[in-house]
Amino acid sequence: MRILAGIALALVVSCGPSEKEPRTSRPSIVFVSIDTLAARHLSLYGYERETSPELDRFAREAVVFQHCVANAPYTTPSYTSQFTGLYTGSLDTGHWEREGGELLRWSIPEGRETLAERLAAAGYRTAAFVDNPLAGARFGLGQGFEVYDESAAEISSLKPGGGMDLVVSLGEGWLEDLRPGEPFFLFLQALDCHAAYTPFAPYAGRFGGDPWSGGEREEAIGGPYRYGVIPDNVAKPVLAEPLPARARTAPFVAAYDEEITAVDAAFGRLLASLESRGLLDDTIIVFTADHGESLLEHDWFFQHGTNYEEVLHVPLVIRLPGGAARRVAASVQLVDLFPTLLELVALPYDADTLLGGLVLIVMLIGFTVMQHAFAGGIAHGIVSD
Numbered sequence: 517m518r519i520l521a522g523i524a525l526a527l528v529v530s531c532g533p534s535e536k537e538p539r540t541s542r543p544s545i546v547f548v549s550i551d552t553l554a555a556r557h558l559s560l561y562g563y564e565r566e567t568s569p570e571l572d573r574f575a576r577e578a579v580v581f582q583h584c585v586a587n588a589p590y591t592t593p594s595y596t597s598q599f600t601g602l603y604t605g606s607l608d609t610g611h612w613e614r615e616g617g618e619l620l621r622w623s624i625p626e627g628r629e630t631l632a633e634r635l636a637a638a639g640y641r642t643a644a645f646v647d648n649p650l651a652g653a654r655f656g657l658g659q660g661f662e663v664y665d666e667s668a669a670e671i672s673s674l675k676p677g678g679g680m681d682l683v684v685s686l687g688e689g690w691l692e693d694l695r696p697g698e699p700f701f702l703f704l705q706a707l708d709c710h711a712a713y714t715p716f717a718p719y720a721g722r723f724g725g726d727p728w729s730g731g732e733r734e735e736a737i738g739g740p741y742r743y744g745v746i747p748d749n750v751a752k753p754v755l756a757e758p759l760p761a762r763a764r765t766a767p768f769v770a771a772y773d774e775e776i777t778a779v780d781a782a783f784g785r786l787l788a789s790l791e792s793r794g795l796l797d798d799t800i801i802v803f804t805a806d807h808g809e810s811l812l813e814h815d816w817f818f819q820h821g822t823n824y825e826e827v828l829h830v831p832l833v834i835r836l837p838g839g840a841a842r843r844v845a846a847s848v849q850l851v852d853l854f855p856t857l858l859e860l861v862a863l864p865y866d867a868d869t870l871l872g873g874l875v876l877i878v879m880l881i882g883f884t885v886m887q888h889a890f891a892g893g894i895a896h897g898i899v900s901d
Contacts, residue, residue, distance in 0.1 A: 524775035534848060542638070542861040544700045544711040544799040544839050546594050546687075546790065547853075549593060549598075549678070550779055551648050552710040552820060554808030555584070555813065555831045557776060565723055567776040569833075570784030577839025584832035585849045586892050587785050589820050591650040593622040594806040594850060595657055597703075599630045601854030601865070601873040604892045624656025629865075631854050632660030634699045638863050643690045644703040648836070651705050653808070661703075663690060673707060674753060676716045680706035680782035688789050699861075704786070708775045709809065710751045711818055722777060723770040734764045743815045748820045768818055769811055799838050800860055804850065805830040816898040828891050836860075836880070844879045849891075 530804055555561045558568040558577055561582070588594040593604035607622050619705065632642045638744065643663035652658060657803050658664035664684060671678030683704045715722075716741060726817045737759050746768065754767050773803030783803065790796040810816045820827045851873040858865050859875050 523645065531550045532573065541697065542640075542699050542841070542863075544640075544701070544795065545635070545861070546702045546786075546799055547701070547801070547802045547857075548710055548783060548786070548804070549595075549703070549705050550803075550805045551705065551707045552806035552809045553776065553779070553831060554811070554826055555805075555829045556775060556808070557811070557824060558831055560678070561831065562834070564831070565773050568780045570780045570787070571833065574652060574787060574801075574803070574835065575833055577894045578835035578840055579840070579842045579844060581832040581834075581844045581848050581876075582877075583845070583889060584804065584830050586805070586828045586830045587849055587851050588622075589649055589822055589827045589891065591806050593654050593892070595651050596622050596655060598806075598850045598853050599659075600624055600628055601659060601851060602628070603851060618660065620626075622655065624659060626656070626659070628656075630656075630659045631857060632701060632703070634660070634858060634863055634865065635768060636662070638861070639699065641694055641698055641700040642688070642702075643700070644705070645686040645690075645708040646703075646705045647683055648705060648710070649678060665817070669707070673710065673712065674714050677790075679708040680704075680779045681738075682842050684786045684789075687786070690788075691793065691795070699737075703805075706779060706782075708779050709772065709805075711747065711750045711809075713750065713768060713771035713775050713818075714753045714776070716769055719774045719778045719781075720771075720772070722774050722881055723757045724767065733812065734762050735765055736762050740819065740890050741821075744817075747819060748816050756831045765812055765817070768829050772809070772811065772818070797839075799837060801835040802853065802857070803831060803833045806850075821889050834876075834880070840880075846879065848876055848879070 517559050525569050530581060546580045557563050560568050562570050586594050587597045588604045596607045597604050604622065606856045607624060636642050642661045644661050645665045645668060647668040650667055653664045668678050668682045674784060678763065687704050701778045724742045737748055737751050740747040740749055746763060750768055754771055755763060807820050808830055809820050810822060810824050810826050811818060814824055815821055838885060855865060855873045856876040859877050
């Protein structure tokens with residue numbers, strides 16, 4: 517691990533702007549994770565629609581991992597895995613617990629050190645602004661954060677004013693209170709791309725009239741967690757009630773893609789804010805997702821919770837201070853972020869207790885490492901008509 521730490525320090529320092537003095541303090545980290553964002557619907561990953569122009573520009577100075585695998589097809593175990601470096605099975609209580617109606621099957625034990633706890637112990641200021649109650653502090657995800665703000669989750673996705681726009685604004689407000697030069701870890705989590713897909717102006721309708729390869733397909737409408745039907749909770753915000761028995765799928769795909777453009781624009785605003793504050797080139801920026809979404813690739817429409825490729829393939833883009841562009845074709849997984857980020861800021865961790873996760877630093881500097889990726893999930897009582 518000492519060799520990797522030395523490589524990490526050299527990598528971060530060498531990526532800094534040439535006109536600055538060599539960095540003597542640890543870089544800050546901004547970790548952006550979008551709920552239910554499928555990599556294959558980003559123009560960065562070759563999608564036919566231009567859904568992510570801001571992310572595309574960001575990637576010109578970043579490392580793009582072309583095949584990153586989520587370690588779970590749902591929110592809670594995906595984040596507990598990312599924050600601990602453990603596979604989801606290591607954090608599974610093995611039974612369903614409920615507290616106030618919330619599912620508590622996966623949670624981080626108090627004795628397990630998280631990424632935020634490790635950073636806080638090293639002097640980082642830490643804050644999280646979270647848009648999904650299933651990424652709430654009750655699952656242990658708040659361990660190590662001075663601020664773990666779930667106020668965005670109180671705003672319905674059917675109403676404007678929430679989502680990525682809000683969590684970015686909350687994060688900007690928190691940054692205002694930091695002392696100059698103070699290292700920080702800022703985690704932003706947004707729910708915009710999760711069903712029901714309800715984009716607002718100026719993004720709503722952007723893709724409604726454009727040609728799309730699956731535009732004429734029709735499917736039945738039915739209850740959630742059923743194969744072969746469009747879930748009614750997805751259909752209601754898009755179609756007038758009473759709902760028809762069948763509907764074209766194109767409007768739902770367009771609405772999902774429009775949600776992505778809204779997220780992308782807010783991400784661009786975040787980057788501009790970091791640059792205006794003089795923080796961009798002293799910060800490691802991570803852009804990713806907890807899991808993807810199954811749209812029309814299988815008979816599991818506009819949902820997740822299965823181990824299909826479209827659900828597990830998520831974006832992962834990492835910009836180091838100063839920027840350095842590269843594409844990595846080898847498979848990686850979200851559990852790799854825990855050891856990788858700690859290595860990048862030269863903080864120790866007990867590699868023997870990871871039980872998952874590979875340090876990605878050698879890939880960041882151009883080497884290829886092959887590894888297996890693992891994902892675990894439990895069916896939601898799925899019904900096939």
